Amino acid sequence: MNFLQELPKKDRIRVGDDIRQLQFGWPIGMPLVRKMQSGIWELRSSLPSKREARILFATDGETLVLLHAFIKKAQKIPQTELALARQRLKEILQ
Numbered sequence: 001m002n003f004l005q006e007l008p009k010k011d012r013i014r015v016g017d018d019i020r021q022l023q024f025g026w027p028i029g030m031p032l033v034r035k036m037q038s039g040i041w042e043l044r045s046s047l048p049s050k051r052e053a054r055i056l057f058a059t060d061g062e063t064l065v066l067l068h069a070f071i072k073k074a075q076k077i078p079q080t081e082l083a084l085a086r087q088r089l090k091e092i093l094q
Contacts, residue, residue, distance in 0.1 A: 003069040010048040015069075018045045019055070023064060036077070040067070040085050056085035058092075065092060 004012050018032060022043055027033075034042045036056065043055040052072040058065045067085040 008049055011053070014047050015045050015053055018043055026059070026064065036082060039089060040082070042077070056081070058089050
């Protein structure tokens, strides 16, 4: 996942901790996880660099599938980011 490699070390650690909390605590809700739309959830990471990272994911039974990650730059998640996650989920389900 190039997204993680491009983050500063402290930010990577925070994202990793949040993914671990998601993995071992699922199902969990706000403030860490929010449902975006049918089948797609958002992992919300507040980074030490004062930025907000978002990881869009899906679940299949006990399996978590990370679909897309990005740095949030606006109040609302851009539809292009959601569309990419939907496309990747569709490809996985085929």
